[in-house]
Amino acid sequence: MKAVVFLADGFEECEALITVDILRRAGVETVMASVMDRRQVESSRNIKVIADAMASDVDFDSADLIVLPGGRLGTENMAKSSIVAEKCREFAQAGGKYLAAICAAPSLPASMGLLEGKKATCHPDFEGHMAGAALTGTGVAVDGNIITGQGLGATFDFAFQLVSMLVSEECAEQIKKAICYKK
């Protein structure tokens, strides 16, 4: 299994990095792909992270999942990327592919009409930007191949949901135990 996590300046670092950590523990090949014009990106709390690749160099055909981390500015920067828009449409609509977004980021596929009539969640501040989605108000929401998360505090549950769907529930449970996650 292969996942691509988009990184843009202003991203919520731990919405991205908890997800990357948990996916890698589950054995999912996980590529952090910059949508800026350089591999070094800076998070919403000024943490500098070096992406694994430029989004334009990533082979998305072999990917099963794309992940959009939140952060208001990070989401605005992702919205400027034609690759992100193209891949959101493709992954939302292709069979056997998954689209995941958390916090501010679900507003991006929503703005493209991709969450129309779908169960979804997002940060309360962005509930007014979820055009047509059936908001659940929960930490994580799943509708078919679209997985959404509410915010930083729900990121572990969001990541475990992805592992459950891409690998197995058993694998997710094993990782929860290994990292002393209790909820």
Added chain:
Amino acid sequence: MKAVVFLADGFEECEALITVDILRRAGVETVMASVMDRRQVESSRNIKVIADAMASDVDFDSADLIVLPGGRLGTENMAKSSIVAEKCREFAQAGGKYLAAICAAPSLPASMGLLEGKKATCHPDFEGHMAGAALTGTGVAVDGNIITGQGLGATFDFAFQLVSMLVSEECAEQIKKAICYKK
């Protein structure tokens, strides 16, 4: 308030970065200090992060808190740093300063005798390396000015404990709400 978070190759990236994120949200000046011979460090899950400073350049006199993130290799690398050892001893013993460690990292101050007779927690794999500590087996443990955490899955609670002690419980509660953290 000022905190210094030590970074070394092999650190559990989100044990460090969740803590940095939450401390910064709380208005605590937070410096990520590399104990390697360069500012770019690589985490246990191969995430490259650029530290704010070299540990040798940090003004610890103005710091209120030092944080030791876990990761087996990260802890081994911190153990090679004379600055980390010196500051562990100083912060554990000085009035009005705080020492915090999570996952594998509490074994480091323990190996120096600093947790002797103190309530503490750590990752289950490191409970045999906690010389003289009164192990609580809980997600977070506090004994005076020493705060310990069990593992990656307890990092939010660990970080909120630090905010409660350095800033206020009210501030910690506000951040929990802002990031949709429910527990």
